[in-house]
Amino acid sequence: MKRPAPARPSLRRRLLVFLLIPMAALLLLDALLSYGVALGYANRVHDRDLADDARTLAKLLQNNPLGGQLSRQARFLLEYDPDGRSYFSVRSSSQGLLAGDDRLAAPPTPTAAGVPALYDARLDGHALRAATVREDMPGDAAGQLTVTVAETLHDRREQAREILLLAVVMQTLLIACVLSLVWFGVRRGLRVLDPLTARLAARSSELTPIDGPDVPQEIQPLTRTIDALFGRLRDMLALHDRFIADAAHQLRTPLAGLSLHADRALADPSPANQADALAHIQRLTRRAARTASQLLALTRAQAAPPEGGEQRLIDLARRVPEMVAQRVHEAIREGIDLGYEGGAAPLWVLGEPAGLQDLLDNLIDNAVRYAGRGSEITVRLRARADGGASLLVEDNGPGVPPDLLPRLSERFFRVGASAEPGSGLGLAIVQHIAGRHGAELVFRNIDPHGLQVAVHFPPPPAAVDAPP
Structure with missing residues (x-):
């Protein structure tokens, strides 16, 4: 059974999702903040009303003789509550509790006469908000009158929820409008890619650059x-x-x-x-x-080096003698004395092992073909003052006319009418391999006759550690 192809990702959908999730989080955060602000506003309004009620009742009772009983108007005001969530108490310093619930606690900090004190309290398992006012009563017998009015927090929270509901509805509608505008804007904005798409579709085998002034940043x-x-x-x-x-x-x-x-x-x-x-x-x-x-x-x-590169640290003092040794038997068969000179101290370069093998093989091949039978070829390895290394291949052959030295690395170039078989590609290969290693290729004639080909390698980067 053929498996269905996976759905392709949609840029529009991704943009909308990336916008919708933060907006939803912002809406939730805004709802929490709105509820907190609404609850704070409801608390301030109710506290003010509660304090006004306590002050009004205290003034009313202050202006009417008590005689141990509350007036009809005061009792109506204190006991009236449509929801039955209000509590009150009236106390006289001389006569004790006159009305209300004796369980209502006094404020934690006494206040001056006539100044309402607002505080939190609990009664019958309900959290209450209470206001207490103390007033001096006329006459010495009455003493001081304390009026306490308390209510549950239900109305406050109910008003906060109503405000929150109104705010969330409005903000949800606003976000829906914003998302609609974003959807429209994304669709319109992505049309700027149409000219680029058309330009690519109109091409057959053309590989010219596609970047242009109409391409967005x-x-x-x-x-x-x-x-x-x-x-x-x-x-x-x-x-x-x-x-x-x-x-x-x-x-x-x-x-x-x-x-x-x-x-x-x-x-x-x-x-x-x-x-x-x-x-x-x-x-x-x-x-x-x-x-x-x-x-x-x-x-x-x-060819361009592969992605990620294949270069690594190579010790030329160890690898070059091994590579020269592989060519000794061939040199003996050709009647050529092939030798090596170099120190034992490591000479590190950053390179490709296969590329360096091709480089040295072509240098030796070139010397073998043009130095002639009975000649001597010496491969030398030297350290450079800057931390790099120099690989030199010298022969005692006929050398090269000075005016032709710069052309030795050209493809298919061969010196004079040489009868030696060859393709004229060896030194061109060496030039390209040296370039990939950041090395410099130098040709010069040596006295009394012969040719020296030098490859000067740069020092390896300091960030690359030598292998153990």
């Missing part, structure tokens, strides 16, 4: 990344075309020679002629194989 990192990718693709295609052209140019001659000597062998079946033709065919086959190998090596050297 927020999209520029993406377009620049795409342009960089296009640039790498252009380089790869150019490298591909160059490889095909170079292969056609370099393989044409040996292939033509192979065809010619094959026709000669077929035309004259004599053993001597066929042996000579086969010898030429063998030599041309080796040349073609060598050319193809060099072309591939040049293409690898010219």
